[in-house]
Amino acid sequence: MQNLDTYLWPKSVALIGASPEENNAKAGIRGRLTSVLLQHGYDGEIFLISRSNHEISGRKTYRSILEVPSDVDLAIIATPAQYVVDEVRNCATVGVKSILVVSSGFAESKEDGAAERQKAIERICRLNRINLAGPNCQGFVNTLNGLFATFAKPYDKPNYAIVPASGRSGRVAIISQSGGIGNGYFVHTRLKEMAASYILTTGNEAGVNLSELIEYVLDRGETSAILVLMEDIKDPQTFIRAADKALKMGVPIIVSKIGKSEAGQRAAESHTAALAGGYSGTQAVFRKYGIIEADDIGEMADIANGFCHFGNCLPAGNRVAILTGSGGGGGLMADAASGAGLVVPELDVETRRSLDRVIPDYGTSQNPVDATAQGLRLVRYSGLIERVMPSSEIDAVLFVASTRDTLTFELDAERLTEISAELQKPVLVWTYTVPFPHIQEMYGEVGLPLFTDLRNCTRTMREMADYHAFRTSYLSCPVEPSLPGCDKTSAASLLVGMSGALPEFQSRPILASYNICEAADLLVDSPESAAEAQASLDVPIALKVQSPSILHKSDAGALKLNIKGPGAAAKAYSDIVANAKKYDPDAKIAGVLVQPMMPDGVEMILGISRDETFGPMLMVGLGGIFVEILNDVAFAPVPLSRNEARRMLRRLKGFPLLSGARGTTHADLDALVEMMVRLAKLADDFRDHIAEIDLNPVIVHPMGEGVSVADAMLVVDGSFGMSKQDQHRTTHSAA
Amino acid sequence: MQNLDTYLWPKSVALIGASPEENNAKAGIRGRLTSVLLQHGYDGEIFLISRSNHEISGRKTYRSILEVPSDVDLAIIATPAQYVVDEVRNCATVGVKSILVVSSGFAESKEDGAAERQKAIERICRLNRINLAGPNCQGFVNTLNGLFATFAKPYDKPNYAIVPASGRSGRVAIISQSGGIGNGYFVHTRLKEMAASYILTTGNEAGVNLSELIEYVLDRGETSAILVLMEDIKDPQTFIRAADKALKMGVPIIVSKIGKSEAGQRAAESHTAALAGGYSGTQAVFRKYGIIEADDIGEMADIANGFCHFGNCLPAGNRVAILTGSGGGGGLMADAASGAGLVVPELDVETRRSLDRVIPDYGTSQNPVDATAQGLRLVRYSGLIERVMPSSEIDAVLFVASTRDTLTFELDAERLTEISAELQKPVLVWTYTVPFPHIQEMYGEVGLPLFTDLRNCTRTMREMADYHAFRTSYLSCPVEPSLPGCDKTSAASLLVGMSGALPEFQSRPILASYNICEAADLLVDSPESAAEAQASLDVPIALKVQSPSILHKSDAGALKLNIKGPGAAAKAYSDIVANAKKYDPDAKIAGVLVQPMMPDGVEMILGISRDETFGPMLMVGLGGIFVEILNDVAFAPVPLSRNEARRMLRRLKGFPLLSGARGTTHADLDALVEMMVRLAKLADDFRDHIAEIDLNPVIVHPMGEGVSVADAMLVVDGSFGMSKQDQHRTTHSAA
Structure with missing residues (x-):
């Protein structure tokens, strides 16, 4: 192309x-x-x-x-x-x-x-x-060269300038598979006085696709934020490259992906011949690259507006000052900000003293800072902003305004324009009334983003703070290209000739070549050798039948735990082999695995599964009710950085069980993170061959005592070592 | 007054x-x-x-x-x-x-x-x-008699009619402690072409308060929905009476309560001299009466708009048809509707056949129904609505429209007006563009509510369906005024002279007088009598030191569980009494309670605590990590109907552990509900005297096998039996 x-x-x-x-x-x-x-x-x-x-x-x-x-x-x-x-x-x-x-x-x-x-x-x-x-698309608009290759109505003899005259903030690019929605984004952004660089609709994407356009727009460099409506991702590799580029450049991608629900998938499939695909993998990729997901068009436009204004001075943390002339409005904002995960601290003495000089005694400087309607008329918007801006207690400002009482704002516009050009911390304005169009324009000229939706205002500030923190972490902790002790050659030689689900004794050596766990222990083939093994180990053991046809060993009665003494070991051997034969008379039994029982710890599950668009995904979750009742698991595409692994763990509802909170023991998180990173590397190195890995349970011991894999299974796609073409044929006929 | x-x-x-x-x-x-x-x-x-x-x-x-x-x-x-x-x-x-x-x-x-x-x-x-x-308020507006006792700007020489001319839907009343926000509600509702009956701002509420005004507006009967901004509730009894009345009348109250966060409480306190109070009790009261909570002003106005149009034909269930001319818009709506808990089923054959006759072959009738832009121009909005309305598969319709392409709508207005007057199921319209003001007016005249926010549109439909279901349940299952086996006289006589935290042997008889559990078993006072008790029971027992100064018996080593045999019982007795004396040498020990161990089941906690505004609240939760790590508990004010008790349980994240889902045993929910209802009645009957009840753990056995209380403690306020004045004095000096 x-x-x-x-x-x-x-x-x-x-x-x-x-x-x-x-x-x-x-x-x-x-x-x-x-x-x-x-x-x-x-x-x-x-x-x-x-x-x-x-x-x-x-x-x-x-x-x-x-x-x-x-x-x-x-x-x-x-x-x-x-x-x-x-x-x-x-x-x-x-x-x-x-x-x-x-x-x-x-x-x-x-x-x-x-x-x-x-x-x-x-x-x-x-x-x-x-x-x-x-x-099957509505074409595109390039506002930078005036090329309007579209029949969409909003561009036909509009009674407004396509790009607002003020032009004090960065430009937004709009990229949408759906023409109607793409132009809906334009209308919403334009009414917020935002400038668009490109509005691109892609329809069936027979050739040029969303991902290429995102990358192109980034490479051009005229754009501060990108709004995307996506029905499917036809070119995942380009998408990932573009997403990485965007994050490095600090240009946020704000996306709505159709197909989160079954009905949404139905809609996407019938609309632009898209195959929407499973959602958890896509969401994991979005998360990996700091891509912001939203649903409502106005919400997405609002988030982009915040970034277009303050992309160069994002909040360093999540502490906000709330400024208001309406006590009720300040209260609503305080609750909404707290609900969005922002912190509303009481202000420092010096800042309060400075505010108290200009606020009537029925107002308050604590935070929310309520100047009262009367006080606001005297100190004005600019006066409040200037007074709180130097405070070391806050990272950003949320201003609550009435846009029906326009006089105060109009008198203040000149000063506001001056200070907004030099702000060191972002200021977002929420109005609890609805602005007249000329007031919306004045805010554009002044250089402050105006929000009419409280949720969008607080969410935008939170997204800006999160994006800043996330990007810093992403840049400082890349995926390590090589990990000591990951022996790809050795893993490859172990995989040769393997296919399908591998029993634990075959899976373990492969995992061991990446230092994920110990290799398989003893495989025994008689009650006597089981007894001997127990005697020589002299600790409680587990016995597990090894057969590719018996994957759910508990269901088959093909494993026994906590066996003490040689006699018990011999009996357990006979029992489980008999059970296995009853369960599946044709099962080929490769032997019985002898394993010392693991010390106690927090039970987790760790695994790799393949997303149809983005390939292998690492999954982690707490065991027991957390995964069974609460579906408390996190996904991420592989490979994985240590920071990403930590973030996945922190997202789990059951994280307090690992972190030593509320009286629990502090688990060995470092060892768990190390295991996750290695497992992700293995899955990445063999992304075309390893279809699935299931480590269940993994036992996380107390701090410093490591992590044990109590059971393991790999599923190998086709047969490793065959030519790519052969593999393709095999996979295809299997599906 | x-x-x-x-x-x-x-x-x-x-x-x-x-x-x-x-x-x-x-x-x-x-x-x-x-x-x-x-x-x-x-x-x-x-x-x-x-x-x-x-x-x-x-x-x-x-x-x-x-x-x-x-x-x-x-x-x-x-x-x-x-x-x-x-x-x-x-x-x-x-x-x-x-x-x-x-x-x-x-x-x-x-x-x-x-x-x-x-x-x-x-x-x-x-x-x-x-x-x-x-x-300290902005006064009020009564649009029905033209009395505008306010200085708020939106009513001063407006260039619009305060009440829109169309008047095809019910009226909204606005009641707000904050004047600014109250008038913000007005501006938002008016721009949505809604008619207001009253706009009432209350400020400091030295006399007339929110609750009285809600009740007054309901009694007048001119209002279909009520929007409330609340900083505190000065008159909880009136509020509860009004809330009950509103639910019975089918007039929804949509409320934003300031003070959900610490910063919000600070704002409310400094604003209208309000004391915002704890939030979980308030939220429990809202839930009990089907009061809808929202944060954003536009969101609240949108929800009210849905009810004002369709209060008389609320959706009988949560199944929706989505109609669209934009495939992308349909997809967004499908995801948003599913995310809001609505169901988007494939339509029935007959309805699809009727749609397929008018939809081009690049559209689809499955649901979302995508007529395509071209198809929509021919069949028009009204044509699609008429074709899906009779389907037995759906309870409501969500229409996705572009309000920039106005011609189709204008040509259809007359027919739409006719059908919208006779709709048997609600139709909400979402536009992915932004409507010109005259189009917003036309929607008002046609009689369909128009939403510019996708989230608000789907949430409104869900709230309408939920309100309908909730109200039906509320009306059909009132709180039972008397419960057989609740002996108030007996409980009162047991409470005489009691004060403070009562040990289990004193708490149990009081609970037993309401049939909540068995009365206390044996109290022993020597190792020998403990051994005798074990021998005569001949089952494993628990021994628990009974002392008002030792409330956390485990911490003090003052209980032992699962004791088998008389010798072990004697030894356990000596051990725990020694531990108790070591823990608190001054503790007065009333004896040691002997209790047979309870059979297995799901561990829960059940309790009563007192909300400072609304009085006693029942709390229920699952034990262990659910309460400790996930804070998974539900609150409700007392008394409680059986339906309310069931709803509380269903709200728990851990509910699947009780309901037999995912391989768990079906627990005896009926017995648990019975216990909750009785506990709530006890707390209600003695609301001025019992400050707290703590049943922890409660063991819910499998279906048909009942519920056991494994430990119990009541806290009695002041000293029961004293005069009210005395009590007041006691309470006061204690605080």
Whole structure:
């Protein structure tokens, strides 16, 4: 594929299917597309292609792209679906670099031939190295070069500037599979006086996909925050590369992913031919890269607004001052801020003294700082902000305003504009009334983000603080490229010839080659050797039947725990082998594993499973009721940094059981983190081969005493050592 | 106090402190109050009282209320605080029935004499049986008689009708301690085309309080939903009576209570002299009466809007059809609806067939029903609604609309108006763009509530379904006024002379008189009698030292469990008595309790504690990590119906451990519910005397095998049997 410059920054554009008939139902979309393309001052060349019109809006038209006299970077195709394949072929003939197909009637349609049509244009573009965007989308807007390749209504003769005049904050990019929602984001952000860099809708993503566009927008560098509506992720590797890049650059991605619910998946599948996929893996990837998830469009716009204003001075912590002229408003904000995980400390004496000089005696400087309506008229917004800003007790400011009482704000606008340009800590404003449009504009000009939704305001501040802390941690603790004692060659040689679920005695050596646990202990094959083994160990032991067909050993009665004495060991051997044969008479039994009982500790489960989009995921959870009743587990894609492993543990509801809180013993978290990181490395190194790992239970001993794996099972995909093609064939026929 | 008719529906009003000077900073509030009072068509008599003006707005003024020639129902006092006491006295002299003081400078102020001033006007009004509203408030609006007794800006020469013209839905009442937020509610509801009946702000609540106003508004019957901002609850009994009345009438109360966080409590305390109080008790009361809690103002207005439109046809269940012209919008809605606990089922064959006739082949009828933008233009909103409405698979409809593409909606308005008047199931509309004001108005006229926030839309539907189900359950299962086997006389006689924490042997008989558990078993006083007791019982026993000074018996080593055999019993007796004496040499030991060990079951805790506002609360939770690590407990005020008890249990995260889910044994929930109801009755019958009950652990045995109380402690307030005055004195000196 070509560089996307010829798509979003073309020197020349041809519109195939141009039309002047804006109000004709049939050509309505094409007419509006033509009009929108011409009205926003794009300064490259525009060629209009139309079979039925000699001129449109005073411009000469061409009957075909083949007749256009000069090179065309981008062709926009808006004809009915049945003509699109021919037009794409013509574009290839004349060397067009990028094609945007807005027409519907492709893979999303149940009509005969529609899916084949999409395959045909994909093939032509692939062979000719043409960027193919769409089909079935609403096109895009690049506000930076005035190229509006879209028929969406919000850009057709708007009675507002697409980019607000004030321009005091960073730009937001909007990238959406759904055209309607993408433009919904635009309307919401614009009404908040935000400036957009790009609004990109991708539809069926036959070629150009969301992930590439995110990366492109980041590489261009004009954007401070990215809003994404995602139905599926067609290109997970690019997505991950882009997500990592965004986090390193400090450009937050705020995403709504459709398909969290079964009904949402149904909707995505029928809409843009997307396969939404399981959600926990996607969510784990979002979390790994600090991607912010939200549902509501206004909420997402609000979060982006905070970052566009204060991306360069994010809060260093989560302590806020609340400033208000309304006691009730201050109380609501205090509860909402606390509920969002922000801290509202009482202010320091010096700051309070400075505030008390300007606040009436029926107000208060404690925090929330209630200047009262009367006091606010005298000290003004700017006066309060200036007085609390130097306090070492706070990292940010939440201002509660009434935007119906506009006079105070209008008198203060000039001073506010001055101070907002030099703020060292972010200030977000929430209004408990609803702003008149001119007041919303004034806030834009002043340079402060205005929120009408209390939840969004407090959540935005919390997200900004979290993002700052998370990014710092991410940059300071990368995944270690190599870990001492992880012997990939040895693991690979142990995997050769293995396939399917491996019993513990085969799984352990592989884990041991990454120092995850000890290799398998003794395998015995008679009651006598079981008795001998017990006698020589002289500690209580466990006996476990080893058979690839008996994976649930408890259910089969194929294991016994806490066996003391050789006689008991011999009897236990006979019992469990008999049980195993009763359970499955055809089971091939490789022997019985002898294991000393583990010392006590907190029971956990640790595992690897494969997400269909993002590959292997590490899962960790506390055992017993935590996993069974509360489903208290955390996921993360592999490999894993130590910080990530720690964060996963802290997310568990049962974390206090490990951390020594509330009278429990402090567990050996360092050893557990080490095991998680190694397990993740093993899963990453063999991501195409190891389908699943199940360490259950893992016993976390008290601090300094390590972690034991009490049972282990690997599942190997296909048969390791076969060629990739063979493997593919095997996997495929198995599925 | 008088009936509030003379406050909110007076025949005549006097404004004391009337002023023409709207723009003079000092008299600004008074000037605007005068102007607002005169401009909204109130048809009672208005008398303006002013010392410095002979006439205002062409009206004669009076120098004092004493000079007014006829009876005054309501006097509004807006003078500076220092004149208010005299004016109140004058009002009393001429027989004014109700007084509203909007002035500040009373209990909320730290100024010398301010608190005394409030006490003075309270006293005068109480003695003269005058309704006193305020002080320190923004007054009120009654839209039904045009009485605007407020200086709030949204009512001063508005460029919109206060009550929208369409008037197709029920009215909302707004009741707020904070004036700013109360009027914020008004602005939000009005922009959603909602009609308000009353907007009442209460400030310091020296006399008239929130609870009375809620009850008054309910009794009047003009209101379909009530929005409340609450800082504290000064009159809990009235609040509970009003809450019960509202639920019976089907008028939902939607409340935001300040003081959920420590910072919020600080704000409330400094604002309107409110004491916010603990939150879990308040929340339990809200839950008992189906009161809906929300934080954001727009969110509350949205929820009220749903009820105002569909209070008479609430959804019978939680299954929704989603209708959309945007696939992306449908997907977002499907996820949000599922996330809000709604079910989005695939539609039935018949409904799908009817939809498929009008939906293009690149749309879908499955649910979400995606008609596509093109399809929607043909079938229109009304066509889709009519086709899904008869489906027996759904209880309600969520419609996803673009309000920028207005033509489709405008062409459909007439038909939509017809069908919306006859809907049997609610239809809520969410727009992913932002509506132009005239479109918002059109939705109001059509009779469908329009939401711009996705979360609010799905939450509103869920709240409507929950409210319907909850109310049905509440009406069908009242608290039983008497329970067989609850012997109040016997419990009272056991309580005589008791005070403080009662050891188990004294607590059990009291619980037994309400059939909560068996009375105390054997009390022994020597190793020999302990051995004899064990021998005669011939089961494993527990021995527990009984002393009012040793409440934490385990910590003191003062109990032993699972004792088998007379010798062990004798030894255990000696050990624990020795331990107890070591733990507290001065402890008075009443004996040692002998108890057979309880059979196995799920360990729970059950208790009574006292909320400072609402009195005794029953608490229930699972034992062990559930209470210790997860704080998994539920509260409810007493008494308790069986349905309420069941709902409390279902709210517990650990409920699956009781309900037989995921392989656990089905516990005897009926017996547990019976115990909860009886314990609640005991706490209610002795609400002034029993301060605390602690049953820990309670063992819930498998279905049919009952519940055992393994340990019990009552705490008696003061000394039961003393006169109320004595008790008060005792309690007071103890605190």
